[in-house]
Amino acid sequence: MITLGLKPFGHDTSTAIVVDGKIIAASSEERFNREKHSRKFPIQAIKFCLREAGIKNINKVDEISVGFDYLRLAFHLDMVGFFKYFPDYTKESVVNGKYQVMKVVDTKRILREEMGYKGPIRFLDHHDCHAAAVYYPSGFNDAAILTVDGRGELASTRIYKVEDNKFEKLFQLNYPNSLGAFYSCITEYLGFKDNEDEGKVMGLAPYGRDSLVSKMRKVIEIKNGSYEINFEYFDF
Numbered sequence: 001m002i003t004l005g006l007k008p009f010g011h012d013t014s015t016a017i018v019v020d021g022k023i024i025a026a027s028s029e030e031r032f033n034r035e036k037h038s039r040k041f042p043i044q045a046i047k048f049c050l051r052e053a054g055i056k057n058i059n060k061v062d063e064i065s066v067g068f069d070y071l072r073l074a075f076h077l078d079m080v081g082f083f084k085y086f087p088d089y090t091k092e093s094v095v096n097g098k099y100q101v102m103k104v105v106d107t108k109r110i111l112r113e114e115m116g117y118k119g120p121i122r123f124l125d126h127h128d129c130h131a132a133a134v135y136y137p138s139g140f141n142d143a144a145i146l147t148v149d150g151r152g153e154l155a156s157t158r159i160y161k162v163e164d165n166k167f168e169k170l171f172q173l174n175y176p177n178s179l180g181a182f183y184s185c186i187t188e189y190l191g192f193k194d195n196e197d198e199g200k201v202m203g204l205a206p207y208g209r210d211s212l213v214s215k216m217r218k219v220i221e222i223k224n225g226s227y228e229i230n231f232e233y234f235d236f
Contacts (some may be wrong), residue, residue, distance in 0.1 A: 004049065004064045006042070008107045011195045013042040017049040017061075023137075025052035037196050041110055064121045066107060067129040072153040074100035126152030131160050131167060150180035150195075157226075177229050182220055185234060 005016040005026075016026035025048065030036055032044035050058060077097040104123065111117040130147040145160040156178035159171040175181070184194040187201045221228045 002061045004061045006064055006066045008041055009103050011037045011039060013038055013040060015042045015045040015049050017053050019053055025049040058115055058117050059119060061119060063119060066123045068126045069123045069153050070100040070103040076154050127155050127158045135162055148179050151175040151178055173226060179227060182229055
């Protein structure tokens with residue numbers, strides 16, 4: 001079984017190839033076009049991974065898997081956002097929803113027309129992919145997994161219980177209640193680039209003081225084993 005994993009859009013577009021359960025190669029597109037955090041479709045990274053796996057014809061790949069279900073995200077942005085935030089964010093919801101649909105269209109077009117791939121292309125749940133990425137290489141048979149990021153299709157935080165390769169979702173917190181989005185906003189507020197420089201803020205954190213903790217508690221509250229964003233300060 002040969003699977004090509006793909007992050008086709010957004011920051012740090014990248015590819016990995018797995019043959020019979022073994023990771024053979026992985027790379028980001030920035031390694032080839034020299035554009036930091038490149039957002040370009042990872043064609044060169046795909047070709048590199050295929051070469052490393054000794055595959056000359058992309059149709060030897062049994063399946064291409066994308067770590068995001070853009071159509072599900074489009075539904076939440078377009079339909080749910082339309083009704084929940086009507087009329088304030090109606091236009092933004094529709095525009096963003098259509099943008100996510102185009103990601104699916106463009107992914108298939110590039111893989112089919114430009115690269116000649118004829119096999120199945122799957123768009124997977126984002127947080128499931130995060131969980132799988134830590135569970136399968138870990139060597140553990142049973143595990144508890146916490147995933148936290150900006151957002152998946154809807155979830156921003158999940159807790160899984162895993163036994164014998166069976167994943168059970170125990171908890172989910174949905175966007176816009178997002179610790180990742182909160183972190184990105186603080187990164188941008190401090191003068192850095194969101195979705196790029198969060199690591200710099202993390203690296204600087206140990207040099208700071210805790211003088212703003214009381215004020216920060218007004219912005220994000222920890223309660224009932226979870227957290228809650230105060231949207232008087234944010235509109236994401």
